[in-house]
Amino acid sequence: MDLIWQALRGSTLNSVAVEALSGVKLPADLLNSADNLSQVEADLGRFAGDSETFLRSFGHPAESLWSKAGLGNVQSSQIDGLLACLVKIDGSARTLSSCIVDNSDFDIGSIADLRTAVRAGETLDDGPVPELVGLVSQLDPDQLTDALNAQRKLDDVVRALAAYPSIGPQSAGVLRAAVELGRIPLQEIYFEATPAGLIGIANETVERDLLLRNAIAEFSPVLELFKLDGKCPATSLDAIAKAVIASTKISQEHRSALYLNQSVDVAAFGPLRERWVSLVAKECEWRQYLSAYGREAWPARAR
Secondary structure, eight states: OHHHHHHHHHHHHTHHHHHHTTTOOOOHHHHTOHHHHHHHHHHHHHHHHHHHHHHHHHOOGGGSGGGGSOOOOOOGGGHHHHHHHHHHHHHHHHHHHHHHHHTGGGTOOSHHHHHHHHHHHHHTTTOOHHHHHGGGGGSOHHHHHHHHHHHHHHHHHHHHHTTSOOOOOOOHHHHHHHHHHHHSOOOGGGTTSOHHHHHHHHHHHHHHHHHHHHHHHHHHHHHHHTTOOTTSOTHHHHHHHHHHHHHHTSOHHHHHHHTSOSSOOHHHHHHHHHHHHHHHHHHHHHHGGGGGGTTSOSSOTTO
């Protein structure tokens, strides 16, 4: 009767265990042998005691970190090899922990930091220390950090660009011009053009710009003559060109007059030119009344 009550109480208190063992079938020679039942009961008692001691000392196995290691069921023949492997892991973990502590000056606080340091050491290629250190040892730590961060960003950009088709080696000026062109807003008249049409317009624009650049390059000696550089406004080029054309129309006999006084006072020349224009206009006016003398100099030199 006591066994029945114990069985009922046990099924209530340990319903999970009862459900797990519900499908277990015990052999007939065990059930029909009092000696075998006694031996099994003693073994189960020892197992239960050991399990309770383990649970008090180490906690439930399901809560252990080893439950996530994915070891699964280990065969008895594999236990010795597993223990030897765990001993090696323990030694490596202790060495790794000591390495992290010993290199705390390099801000190594995790395995990821240690991997970065190892990769940096591999890039040194076991070169001679003075040749590798050079002027770096003289740099301020903050400057060195900024330089390393800049190099890291540059490496990230290079890796990102590697995902796109290569445009070949280009100078910094070409790349800078491409970036500036990309920032220029596209005019609305080009929105309806096809890609092929835009390429044609771009080619024509480039050809015109090349012609203009070549013309300016040929015009550079004139700019040097007037002591102007490439920073002069484009509006002044028209006046300079007209001055050059006008100079070609001066006859050879009058050219010497241009060199009489090369340091002309521009401020004084303006009023003087206005007076000269006024005199010429008056001369033309009174010559209309003396048309018989024509356009020759008058009065004659003999008079």
